[in-house]
Amino acid sequence: MGAPERLVEPLLAALGPRAAEELAGDPWRLLTLPGATLQQADHCARRLLGDAASPDDPRRGRAVVGHLLHRAAREGHTAIEEARLAGALRSMGVRSPDDAMTAALDDGDVLAFEVFPDSGAEDFTGDEAPEMPEPDRHYGLARVGLAEQDLGEGLVRLLATSEPIMDSATARETVEALGARLGVEIAPETAAALVTLALRGVCVLTHGPAAMAAVGQVVAGAAAIAADSEVGVAVAAPTARAAAALRAVLPGDAPEVVSLARLLETGAGGGHGRGAERPIEAGLVVVAGAMALDVEQAAALVDACADGTHLVLLADPALAPSALPGQVAADLAASGTAAVAALPDAPDPGPVARLAAAVADGELAQVAAPGREVVVVPADSAGEAAHRAVQLIADSIPRALGIAADEVQIVTATRGGEAGADALNAACKARLNPGPGAWHGFDPGDRVLFAAAGPGHLAGEVGRLRETGEDGAVVELADGTAVPVSAPGTLRHGWAMTIAAANGTGWPAVVAVLPPEVRWSRPQVYTAVTRAERHLSIVHAAGPALAQGVREVPTVTRYTRLVDVLREG
Missing domain, CATH: 3.40.50.300 (P-loop containing nucleotide triphosphate hydrolases)
Incomplete structure (x- = not known):
């Protein structure tokens, strides 16, 4: 195949038993492997194609675009702005970045997304309509880019369809009753956050390293609000261990806490049993540890929330973003579209x-x-x-x-x-x-x-x-x-x-x-x-x-x- 020996086994796993034929038809497919370099792919191309191997080969340009976008995704990015991508392509010897990007789009694994900047229309007067500005163009892997698009549109859907679960006065009464039942004084910030999640369809509740007690009170309070309103509650954390740790700080009558995979009924190949056709059976969904959510996980979560569902993300903004592409909780908080409230740390942290x-x-x-x-x-x-x-x-x-x-x-x-x-x-x-x-x-x-x-x-x-x-x-x-x-x-x-x-x-x-x-x-x-x-x-x-x-x-x-x-x- 002309590929380095250490890459032969991963290539067979990635491309199947016809890997040699696949590489013969397009030696730059070597770049589909995370560990492969452009130098190795070019070497493979020269061995297979001889003098016909050219830096201007459309297959090379297409492969380099995919290689760069896969590398960006491994670094957590969901899309790269067109000018930045073109500069990276030139640095890798691609003399016509536009042709390379077009070839990548034709292949179907890459998508382009356009964002229109603010037009400044409010500065115009008179009868003439202002001209539309040129859109900013971004490129991303189709799988990641579509997930982020679906996530954003799903969040907009929840924001548009949600109504208050209960009014603010009743929510405050529910929180006060919870504190009396638990024998604790619920901090004003925590009480305000609970009122917010009762009123608003999408909330990001931020917290620090010593806020586990407040997080537990939010979960217990959300369950009380859901019970009094008869809407049902679902509580999840990123992993089974995280779910068990959260459950350990909750009162005995608190709701079950499950891993996100159990909530979504994740199956073979990463598909989910819960979704738009079979949504989560709860009007209030609370997810702790939300800084760990990447765009694909978050898109699946939002897709599984029926119209009108209240979604609450508990997130520590000082954490690094997710291991996989995106920074969902941080972007949602920064967008100005969701309600944001801060929970207090314990007064005597360890x-x-x-x-x-x-x-x-x-x-x-x-x-x-x-x-x-x-x-x-x-x-x-x-x-x-x-x-x-x-x-x-x-x-x-x-x-x-x-x-x-x-x-x-x-x-x-x-x-x-x-x-x-x-x-x-x-x-x-x-x-x-x-x-x-x-x-x-x-x-x-x-x-x-x-x-x-x-x-x-x-x-x-x-x-x-x-x-x-x-x-x-x-x-x-x-x-x-x-x-x-x-x-x-x-x-x-x-x-x-x-x-x-x-x-x-x-x-x-x-x-x-x-x-x-x-x-x-x-x-x-x-x-x-x-x-x-x-x-x-x-x-x-x-x-x-x-x-x-x-x-x-x-x-x-x-x-x-x-x-x-x-x-x-």
């Missing part, structure tokens, strides 16, 4: 929450932790950081703090490298569950991470491999649900995971590995810190770059279209 609050303010501070809630473990290199992390999960934390290794999660910046998730998982596998890897590299007892959605789970869910056989395997999730796995390629070992993949879920103890040679940002460090519920061990090998990133890189930039879609709607 050491982990105090550290998180300092990071959110741009400071990598030392915090008092008399109960060893926060421990910093210095390391001189990535290799030493990996060694320390495995010691912590396998021995130090269980022995010193009584938190079992099963309840300790390692998070790190990337999959690759000496201190990346792949290397850490290999070391944890050898230490915590050694075995031959008889089922495609896995053994019963392995902790596993789902890399893609499937029956009963979304990407990012962590579970325990319980059974393997000729027909597949069974993974047990944190809520006890057993989910079948037929494709081993959807699984990775899960003792260690990237910080991005961990967004939306917490663990009793977290080992945050901070290796050198990483471009750190404030949201990334904040996300790592806030994955810990009781204990945080920071394995620090990043040197001064860590504090510099927290101080000087306050946001993660993503290019998305959701704000424009909402405002146009």
Whole structure:
């Protein structure tokens, strides 16, 4: 095929047994693989086509457009502005970006979206109508772009069709009755947020690292409002573990909290049983951990909300955006179309929450932790950081703090490298569950991470491999649900995971590995810190770059279209 040897197996998996014929017809199809480079694809083309291989070949231009948009999607962007994309194409030797973009559009995997800027029509007087401005044109992967468009249009539908569940006075009375029943004083900010969700169709309720009590009161209050109004309530979190953690802080008569996959009845191939034809049977839908929602998950959620449903997203805006494309909660809050209210932090936050609050303010501070809630473990290199992390999960934390290794999660910046998730998982596998890897590299007892959605789970869910056989395997999730796995390629070992993949879920103890040679940002460090519920061990090998990133890189930039879609709607 002319492809590098290490890419042959992934190519066969991606293109099937006819991969050689596919590449012979279009050698630049090599770029469909995430790990392939343009240099490798050009080399493949020269071997197959000889002198006929040309940088102006339309197949090359089309493939480079797709390659750039796939790379952008992996970085979280949903669309790229035309001029920016054209510049990137020129830098990769594409002399006619317009022709390349047209070829990509003709292929069907790429779509163009137009956004009309404000015309300034209010500045015109007289009888002549102002000329329409030229639209801004953006390109994106069809799957991602359509999901974002559907999401925006679905949110506009909910905003247009919703009516108050109850009036504000009755909502306040319901909240007061809830506080009396629970024997707690509900903060004015929390009470105001509950009134807001009763009145408005789409709400974003923001909170900080020490707001778990307020989040629990919002869920309990939403259930009380729904019960008094007889509209029904559904409550979900990104993963089964996150759902169990939220349920643990709710009163005994609170509603069931389920994973988003269970709420949407996610099935094979990532499809969902719930949707427009079979919507969620609740007039009030509450989703916690909403910063973890990407555009495809959020589009499926909104599609499953019937007209008139009230949708409430609970989100910590200091977190990094979702692991997959989009920044749904942040864009929705910024659009001005949804109601936004802030929940209060607890007055006496613990050491982990105090550290998180300092990071959110741009400071990598030392915090008092008399109960060893926060421990910093210095390391001189990535290799030493990996060694320390495995010691912590396998021995130090269980022995010193009584938190079992099963309840300790390692998070790190990337999959690759000496201190990346792949290397850490290999070391944890050898230490915590050694075995031959008889089922495609896995053994019963392995902790596993789902890399893609499937029956009963979304990407990012962590579970325990319980059974393997000729027909597949069974993974047990944190809520006890057993989910079948037929494709081993959807699984990775899960003792260690990237910080991005961990967004939306917490663990009793977290080992945050901070290796050198990483471009750190404030949201990334904040996300790592806030994955810990009781204990945080920071394995620090990043040197001064860590504090510099927290101080000087306050946001993660993503290019998305959701704000424009909402405002146009």
